[in-house]
Amino acid sequence: MRRVELWRFQVPMDAGVVLRERRLKTRDGLLVRLTDGDKQGCGEISPLPGFSIETVEEAQSEALLWLQAWQTGNDTDLPEIPSVAFGLSCALAEISGELPLAADYRAAPLCTGDPDELFEMLSAIDGEKIAKVKVGLYEAVRDGMVVNLLLEAMPDLRLRLDANRAWTPLKAQQFAKYVNPDLRSRIAFIEEPCKTREQSRAFARETGIAIAWDESLREPDFEFAAEPGLSALVIKPSLTGSLGKVRQQVEQAHALGLTAVISSSIETSLGLTQLARIAAWLTPKTLPGLDTLSLMQAQLVREWPDSPLPCWPLESLERVL
Numbered sequence: 001m002r003r004v005e006l007w008r009f010q011v012p013m014d015a016g017v018v019l020r021e022r023r024l025k026t027r028d029g030l031l032v033r034l035t036d037g038d039k040q041g042c043g044e045i046s047p048l049p050g051f052s053i054e055t056v057e058e059a060q061s062e063a064l065l066w067l068q069a070w071q072t073g074n075d076t077d078l079p080e081i082p083s084v085a086f087g088l089s090c091a092l093a094e095i096s097g098e099l100p101l102a103a104d105y106r107a108a109p110l111c112t113g114d115p116d117e118l119f120e121m122l123s124a125i126d127g128e129k130i131a132k133v134k135v136g137l138y139e140a141v142r143d144g145m146v147v148n149l150l151l152e153a154m155p156d157l158r159l160r161l162d163a164n165r166a167w168t169p170l171k172a173q174q175f176a177k178y179v180n181p182d183l184r185s186r187i188a189f190i191e192e193p194c195k196t197r198e199q200s201r202a203f204a205r206e207t208g209i210a211i212a213w214d215e216s217l218r219e220p221d222f223e224f225a226a227e228p229g230l231s232a233l234v235i236k237p238s239l240t241g242s243l244g245k246v247r248q249q250v251e252q253a254h255a256l257g258l259t260a261v262i263s264s265s266i267e268t269s270l271g272l273t274q275l276a277r278i279a280a281w282l283t284p285k286t287l288p289g290l291d292t293l294s295l296m297q298a299q300l301v302r303e304w305p306d307s308p309l310p311c312w313p314l315e316s317l318e319r320v321l
Helices: 056-071 082-096 117-122 141-155 169-177 197-207 242-256 269-282
Strands: 002-012 026-038 039-045 129-134 157-162 188-189 211-213 229-233 257-264
Touching: 002 056, 026 056, 026 082, 039 056, 039 082, 039 269, 056 082, 082 242, 117 129, 129 141, 141 157, 141 169, 169 197, 188 229, 197 211, 229 242, 242 257, 242 269, 257 269
Parallel strands: 129 157, 157 188, 188 211, 211 229, 229 257
Antiparallel strands: 002 026, 026 039
């Protein structure tokens, strides 16, 4: 016998979280639980404002239609809406056992502007030191100076940078000017430095700094291809779609000799623990980009190891179905 449950959540965020020039006060979304006989599976459906094509309301409507059909025994195709397809496919994968339990809870620490804080985090890490730095939020010259400082201060550090297409070619060059050419090889990649792909390609050619595609993967004209200066594809499952589509993109990246990085779209702890399992399964040799739980003020249902945040039980949420 099948049973479906759908819950709405609203988790308060830290005050300083800004996405695409808008402050994110709460992380809103849906948690789904499917029961099929004696097996259960959960999934998170949380469109990311400013990045997802769908709203939470649209996601809820699509999820309800699919859930009602599935409950009656109709194994219909997953919805096209990415966050809904991903959350439902994770719940199904837990029921079927397709999603392994083993997880990679390592995460590249996220530096949001305080280098001293990053030094402290990295000093506690044994082994490979990789950190992520958001650039493009401040002046490009400042970003270049901070990145140069970090690389100079920690000779074994590799950085992943994320610009979210913030820079014009001039600003990108201003950034590069302040990064010592001898240190640039320790920038693993910078995600989408410029406003267009062609500008980002030119930046890689002119500076020798490797780039990665992120937003580009979700554009209709994107084609998977190896290119000079391209080192990685950053895959955000909640923005991508079903688990099957995520797996396909990882396999395409690996076939081209590119690094595939499983990355967060600021999911709750439930979604993040599933992303950690996906990373251990599909990209076992690559550190995932999952260090976003610290942006929230609570966890949901499943706890991230060693997180000090309180964990809200499912029953504390608003029941939709």
